[in-house]
Amino acid sequence: MGFGRIFFFIFGFALLEVLVLAKVASLIGWPITIVATVVTALLGSYLFRRQGLETWIRLNQRMQQGDMPGQEMVEGIMLLLGGALLITPGFITDAVGFALLLPGSRRAMARKVIEKGTLQGFTTMQGGGFTYTQTRYTQHQQGANPFQQPPRQNHDGNVTIEGEAHRTDDR
Template sequence: MRLLLFLAFLLVPVLEIWLLIQVGSVIGGWPTVGLLVVISLLGTWLIRREGRRAWRNLQDSLQSGKVPDRELADGGLILVGGVLLLTPGFFSDVLGLMCILPFTRPAMRRLGTWFFDRRVKKMAAASPYANLFPAPPGAAARPDAPQARVVHGEVIREDPDA
């Protein structure tokens, strides 16, 4: 995971700069800057619109007594998309738009669910407390889990009055 983060922080800025140079060489420097400003303004408008919609859906879900899992995920995606849209660069703008637009957000939500589900399972398996609880019925026990030793005995309580 650390290697992936290192590569992301190293490669994404290089990709952004390369893409800015490529676009700038095709349409010119000032039009490229103008395009980045227009995308940021469009992103700000989209963030406000979709943020209000997500907030309204969250409130409706809470008032109806439903667990707002989808609504909270949408709010998080809109937040991440807003940060990406405010970052200058075309690659981050595309990712930000994918997080914000209502027709691409479900795919991003599924991708996030898959990633975090996989990460939580990996962390739970590596936990030192993973062997304290038995596997749920129907689930296979971990093959590397040590077998617990059962010690039969008797509890003797001494009465202080005796």
């Protein structure tokens, strides 16, 4: 997506937000509209702190158990985005921000994001240490942690890492 498209998207979104604010203000009045935007920002700040702390606790628990906290990491990004949207004045950004901050909708959206993408992370190996994994999360893996797959070992018990290596000699 080029700079021009991003600029027109942001410009169009800001214009739409102003039009919605003006329409709401014409229905309920500007003082109430301004108070409503301030109240949503304060409520969003409170939700952001509360949900952020809960997500941070879950993330730490998963890491202490040796699991990759993919769900919690995606939720953390959504919390940051939701908090930023709620601070931004406007009713459309508030609606999206609250959807990202409320636990039920945020968790559902995070699961969808994880299902669509490739998860990357580090897993613990038998005997200690970590190994890098990249997993395409598919529908049949739903509910399972794709990072708990044991590393592939050859007949000698050594871990095999697939990929390409290129050596450049300094000679």
